[in-house]
Amino acid sequence: MQIQGYQVEGLSIGGHETCVIFPSLNLAFDIGRCPQRALSQDFLFISHGHMDHIGGLPMYVATRGLYGMKPPTIIVPTAIKEDVEKLFEVHRNMDHSELKHNLIGLDVGDEFFLRRDLKVRAFRTYHVIPSQGYVVYSVKQKLKEDYLGFSGNEIKNLKSLGVEITDTITSPEVAFTGDTMSDFIVDAANSDVMRARILVVESTFVDNSVSVEHARDYGHIHLSEIVNHADKFENKAILLIHFSARYAVETIREAVSALPSPLAGRVFALTEGF
8 A cells, every 4th residue: 555655565463463564665564474575675673572473583584595685684672682583593403594684672762774864763662561663764964054055165165174064854754563552652752653654553453342441451552542542643644553353354444434533534554464
């Protein structure tokens, strides 16, 4: 699907598999069972260690190696980095292959540059095991007002003298929550998440057959909580993911189409596989 100028692919079924892919950013969030399209993304961001989000990790690395692709860069919460290293060691012993990759642990608040004009920051989420989300920022250099109107040669001379002539402008483009309770919405440290151009957020339960309390018991969000906090979502678009496998696709679509203002018209649902 196309959302706010970004192609978004993948699938996300609660308890089964979650992998959300942004091809233009060359990244995937979580790996699920390693869908084919994820293989061509050089960067992988893992939100937490539940099997439906990380189960395909060894296959992702192994298949890229099989195809002669460069080793991927995998970002995980620091809390699980050591266990992920052990996981790869076990598979190396069984598979007798190198499983080459770059593994990086990030804590909440840590940043990682994908390239000069793109960086990713980990943010706090609230699940039943250690977890975190990720927000992708565009990074641009803007000429300081003091130097507007200067000629190219004048700018060049200032730069040669070591004068800082630009300001760094960052803008949150895409945020991904992974599994979480709604508490992340009211966390003051997550203001950039709530104003990212696109917010990919879990909404495991969408109807009255399951209570908010039940959703919270399992570390998840009920769609009614998103409605109750509607005024806090400044995002241009919201992509709901991780629906419970109990739902038929029609139920999900009906729930989304019934959303009131100010959510109506800017909420999408990832229903591939339902």
